[in-house]
Amino acid sequence: MSSLSIPPPACLLQPFPITQRLMLGPGPSNVPARISAAGAQPILGHLHTETIEIMNHIKSGIQYAFQTRNRVTLAVSGPGHAAMECAIFNLLEPGDSVLIAVNGIWGERAAEIAERIGAKVNTIVTSAGGYFKNEEIEKAVDKYRPMVFFLTHGESSTGVVHPIDGIGDICHKNNCLFLVDSVAALGGAPIYMDKQGIDIMYTGSQKVLNAPPGTAPISFSERACKKISNRKTKPISFFLDMSWLANYWGCDDKTVRAYHHTGPVSAFYSLRESLAILAETGLDNSWKQHKEVAEYFHKGLEEMGLKLFVQDKKLRLPTVTTIVAPPGYDWREITGYIMKTYNIEISGGLGLSAGVVLRVGLMGYNSSKTNVDKVLEALADALKHCHKSRV
Amino acid sequence: MSSLSIPPPACLLQPFPITQRLMLGPGPSNVPARISAAGAQPILGHLHTETIEIMNHIKSGIQYAFQTRNRVTLAVSGPGHAAMECAIFNLLEPGDSVLIAVNGIWGERAAEIAERIGAKVNTIVTSAGGYFKNEEIEKAVDKYRPMVFFLTHGESSTGVVHPIDGIGDICHKNNCLFLVDSVAALGGAPIYMDKQGIDIMYTGSQKVLNAPPGTAPISFSERACKKISNRKTKPISFFLDMSWLANYWGCDDKTVRAYHHTGPVSAFYSLRESLAILAETGLDNSWKQHKEVAEYFHKGLEEMGLKLFVQDKKLRLPTVTTIVAPPGYDWREITGYIMKTYNIEISGGLGLSAGVVLRVGLMGYNSSKTNVDKVLEALADALKHCHKSRV
Numbered sequence: 001m002s003s004l005s006i007p008p009p010a011c012l013l014q015p016f017p018i019t020q021r022l023m024l025g026p027g028p029s030n031v032p033a034r035i036s037a038a039g040a041q042p043i044l045g046h047l048h049t050e051t052i053e054i055m056n057h058i059k060s061g062i063q064y065a066f067q068t069r070n071r072v073t074l075a076v077s078g079p080g081h082a083a084m085e086c087a088i089f090n091l092l093e094p095g096d097s098v099l100i101a102v103n104g105i106w107g108e109r110a111a112e113i114a115e116r117i118g119a120k121v122n123t124i125v126t127s128a129g130g131y132f133k134n135e136e137i138e139k140a141v142d143k144y145r146p147m148v149f150f151l152t153h154g155e156s157s158t159g160v161v162h163p164i165d166g167i168g169d170i171c172h173k174n175n176c177l178f179l180v181d182s183v184a185a186l187g188g189a190p191i192y193m194d195k196q197g198i199d200i201m202y203t204g205s206q207k208v209l210n211a212p213p214g215t216a217p218i219s220f221s222e223r224a225c226k227k228i229s230n231r232k233t234k235p236i237s238f239f240l241d242m243s244w245l246a247n248y249w250g251c252d253d254k255t256v257r258a259y260h261h262t263g264p265v266s267a268f269y270s271l272r273e274s275l276a277i278l279a280e281t282g283l284d285n286s287w288k289q290h291k292e293v294a295e296y297f298h299k300g301l302e303e304m305g306l307k308l309f310v311q312d313k314k315l316r317l318p319t320v321t322t323i324v325a326p327p328g329y330d331w332r333e334i335t336g337y338i339m340k341t342y343n344i345e346i347s348g349g350l351g352l353s354a355g356v357v358l359r360v361g362l363m364g365y366n367s368s369k370t371n372v373d374k375v376l377e378a379l380a381d382a383l384k385h386c387h388k389s390r391v
Numbered sequence: 392m393s394s395l396s397i398p399p400p401a402c403l404l405q406p407f408p409i410t411q412r413l414m415l416g417p418g419p420s421n422v423p424a425r426i427s428a429a430g431a432q433p434i435l436g437h438l439h440t441e442t443i444e445i446m447n448h449i450k451s452g453i454q455y456a457f458q459t460r461n462r463v464t465l466a467v468s469g470p471g472h473a474a475m476e477c478a479i480f481n482l483l484e485p486g487d488s489v490l491i492a493v494n495g496i497w498g499e500r501a502a503e504i505a506e507r508i509g510a511k512v513n514t515i516v517t518s519a520g521g522y523f524k525n526e527e528i529e530k531a532v533d534k535y536r537p538m539v540f541f542l543t544h545g546e547s548s549t550g551v552v553h554p555i556d557g558i559g560d561i562c563h564k565n566n567c568l569f570l571v572d573s574v575a576a577l578g579g580a581p582i583y584m585d586k587q588g589i590d591i592m593y594t595g596s597q598k599v600l601n602a603p604p605g606t607a608p609i610s611f612s613e614r615a616c617k618k619i620s621n622r623k624t625k626p627i628s629f630f631l632d633m634s635w636l637a638n639y640w641g642c643d644d645k646t647v648r649a650y651h652h653t654g655p656v657s658a659f660y661s662l663r664e665s666l667a668i669l670a671e672t673g674l675d676n677s678w679k680q681h682k683e684v685a686e687y688f689h690k691g692l693e694e695m696g697l698k699l700f701v702q703d704k705k706l707r708l709p710t711v712t713t714i715v716a717p718p719g720y721d722w723r724e725i726t727g728y729i730m731k732t733y734n735i736e737i738s739g740g741l742g743l744s745a746g747v748v749l750r751v752g753l754m755g756y757n758s759s760k761t762n763v764d765k766v767l768e769a770l771a772d773a774l775k776h777c778h779k780s781r782v
Binding site (some may be wrong): 002003005006007008009011012013016017018019020021024025027028029030033036039040041042043044045046048050053054056058060061063064067068069076077079080081082084085109112113116117173190192194195204206212214234235236237238239242259260262263264265266267269272274275279280282283284312339345350 | 392394395396397398399400402403405407408409410411412414416420421422427428430431432434436437439441443445447448451452454455458459460468469470471472473474475500503504507508582583585588595597603604605625626627628629630637638646650651652653654655656657658660663666667671672673675723736741747
């Protein structure tokens with residue numbers, strides 16, 4: 001007789017196949033067959049020679065994508081939030097001061113994470129769709145004297161791509177490190193980590209890179225590494241401790257890589273492939289493509305009578321477009337109709353922009369005029385079929 | 392002219408195909424085609440209806456594999472170390488007392504993690520290959536009055552499967568939670584979370600479950616949840632905060648799942664498939680298979696004149712076997728020879744057992760007499776061909 005008191009669950013005793021969906025939300029975006037196939041290759045050990053070679057390729061690919069020569073460049077074994085925690089946990093000790101620019105959900109999250117580890121957190125805040133002028137940033141840095149300044153490059157909740165030029169200088173003049181979240185923009189909007197004086201930057205695998213979610217490229221400047229090596233306390237997380245991670249990724253002076261954690265080997269295969277596609281395409285071509293496709297989309301939206309949430313064209317994020325939620329409609333009905341009728345994901349707002357916008361992502365592989373035509377058609381049809389009140 | 396100063400890396404401009412290797416180290420183990428294929432299915436959103444259904448299936452599968460009815464049962468979006476941190480970060484507040492049983496590397500790691508968050512850490516320690524009698528545990532619990540007692544079920548560094556019976560009662564009599572690491576044993580050696588009074592347990596995806604590394608099943612008893620809901624401070628990590636994770640996995644009373652982080656959707660597909668295979672096989676059949684195959688292996692080893700590191704048969708971990716490193720040989724030459732000649736991974740020791748043992752994993756799909764025959768042949772050949780000094 002079986003000693004088991006919990007029987008095998010019936011739901012697992014039948015297959016659950018997944019069908020293709022056009023993923024035009026703020027991510028994950030569709031994974032091209034080439035990347036899925038890479039991820040399905042035979043598993044190797046997390047410290048096998050070939051795996052280490054693949055990790056070295058990933059490092060080079062991230063250095064290219066970030067435009068950096070930083071030695072400490074690697075992928076965190078987790079989603080974007082793990083990379084955000086990795087940056088904050090390693091840079092800040094309890095009592096350290098951090099200034100966080102909040103123009104959407106990512107700044108809010110960064111503040112929450114920094115508060116949990118006992119950092120002194122100050123914020124500057126704009127309304128949804130806003131950004132910070134360099135003068136405002138300089139004033140705040142001067143006032144709060146932070147050790148780290150956090151800024152979101154591509155604020156996917158509001159559709160803003162934040163200007164970066166000059167901010168690195170402001171930070172460095174004030175002995176402050178410049179930390180940039182480029183999860184939603186990297187590969188789709190120009191950014192030059194070294195030239196723009198960014199000290200720490202991270203992104204996610206599942207946006208422009210088109211790999212499955214679960215790994216997060218990150219890079220630390222020499223200046224950032226110095227702050228970390230001068231810490232008086234160990235970072236709060238062993239799993240995200242940069243001295244261990246840097247060793248695992250061969251970014252330190254040691255000749256032997258110690259066992260830290262079991263890296264997600266299959267996810268590394270996918271990430272390598274996605275960086276290979278970016279290297280083949282060319283980063284500048286990718287930026288150009290995202291810009292052109294986004295402008296084509298924006299023109300189509302305006303021709304339909306829809307309004308873009310971000311007024312200033314230069315501030316529009318080329319990867320995720322925010323559209324003013326059409327007056328008189330329930331946005332949920334629109335996204336639901338498009339999902340049901342067209343099997344296309346588009347999404348509503350998030351945080352500050354919840355209920356205010358619709359969001360459409362056109363990232364990497366998905367950034368094409370064909371996809372724009374599809375989503376414009378779906379939107380036009382939804383506006384015809386969904387309930388509209390008089391406004 | 393391109394604005395890029397870092398060119399595309401040459402290493403990414405050519406393919407890097409991976410060939411099959413027989414993975415008989417302590418993990419990751421080989422991923423069957425059925426699981427790889429599941430992981431390569433089209434990506435969906437981390438909050439899409441089908442994804443939520445898959446997550447529900449995973450929950451049921453973990454409840455089955457753990458033999459628990461715990462409502463708060465889910466998979467962490469990271470490797471086993473993330474699950475270890477998830478358990479410790481959520482259970483302990485700064486100043487809370489924890490008792491850690493160290494009979495290999497996992498206890499050491501747990502102690503390191505608990506120290507980093509400012510817990511009061513006490514340990515009981517055995518030599519490599521040892522275990523703790525219930526009387527010793529009771530004495531230590533009585534002495535240190537911990538809020539949590541940590542024990543490794545399958546200590547893969549020494550090859551010991553730790554007895555579990557009676558320890559839950561000792562803990563509960565003393566108002567202490569029982570936390571078990573079953574990364575290397577779950578599915579391969581009997582354990583009954585509810586019946587044995589385990590309050591928190593976690594495992595990894597890449598051992599007996601044969602999914603790629605990167606997700607980690609975890610479960611919390613009502614008693615553990617109560618400790619968490621009575622916390623005075625927030626857990627140190629937002630990414631691993633159980634109140635957010637429980638909501639994301641539909642384990643709380645809320646009807647809406649909030650956006651917490653982007654779950655590794657593809658890895659969830661693989662994990663679901665691996666739990667489906669376990670449900671089809673039957674947990675008790677899986678335990679039986681691992682036991683039989685391990686005993687067949689151990690017999691073969693002894694017939695070759697090799698010595699098992701763990702003397703007591705009842706304490707031998709059926710998933711990872713430790714063999715006394717053959718006297719007169721350099722263990723590195725043996726593992727290197729077997730890798731090079733047979734394309735089979737076996738490994739050396741780790742932590743306490745480094746230099747002392749060879750380790751062979753036979754987990755899930757890899758637990759078969761055919762694989763035993765292969766590795767025995769490879770070992771016999773290695774002992775013939777590798778250098779031997781007179782001893």
